[in-house]
Amino acid sequence: MNTPAPEPKIALRDVSKTFQVGGEDFVALKDVTLDIADNEFVTVVGPSGCGKSTMMNTLAGLEEPSGGMVLVDGEEVRGPGPERGVIFQQYALFPWLTVRQNVEFGMKTARVPKAERRERAEHFIRLVGLERFADALPKTLSGGMKQRCAIARAYTMNPSILLMDEPFGALDALTRVNLQEQLLETWSQDRRTVMFITHDVDEAVFLATRVIVMAARPGRVVDVIEVDLPYPRTEDMRLSPQFGEIRRRVWHSVYHQESDRPAATPASTEREAI
DSSP states (O other): OOOOOOOOSEEEEEEEEEEEETTEEEEEEEEEEEEEOTTOEEEEEOOTTSSHHHHHHHHHTSSOOSEEEEEETTEEOOSOOTTEEEEESSOOOOTTSOHHHHHHHHHHHTTOOHHHHHHHHHHHHHHTTOGGGTTOOGGGSOHHHHHHHHHHHHHHTOOSEEEEESTTTTSOHHHHHHHHHHHHHHHHHSOOEEEEEOSOHHHHHHHOSEEEEEETTTTEEEEEEEOOOOSSOOTGGGGSHHHHHHHHHHHHHHHSOOTTOOOOOGGGGSOOOO
């Protein structure tokens, strides 16, 4: 007797989103169907205007889809929720609060007891390597350190899902590589389901279990590429033939799209449980 596949952590079912722009309809997403498994690390790439951020915003509950459904643990998303932590490219730290106070802010708003707030904040500050800067103000931190602070703040709310919209996009190349490795180390210690949007193909391949490729006009999923590389990911792995082949496939899928290319079928966007 076959064991039924586990329910996906995240499920998008024929999700569409249309905006009014200059009195005309602009279709940002059209019939997007996608399953993401619990503890999976998925990256999303595609040309500008393909609906990457719109898809994430509907999953975060910040935008309501025009059609279809977004499900988390089998329940329809009808707004923001504590099980979904969102991290944007802008750090959104309070400049008058220290690293520790910024990390504790969400818990304080949620009326988490002071002793528990401090314990959880200290744990995640250590996890992202900022323990020496816990009492520092954001103006004294580098861009990479500010982003790590934002990641720690999201983690303290104990979300089962992290939604990350180009969080390293404004950083220099070396800091970006270091934070990629730091993020994977954190993920390996405290597994959560991650959707990570990026324009960087190398970053997408290095981080992901799967790369979701989107196309624009209208925004849709056109390819899903498995990244069959072991964790932990290392610097040497970026130079391996296997990495290069996957990178080539993703690059070709993103930058050689045909305007009339059909969207991927639901079966091609759903991952079988192993």
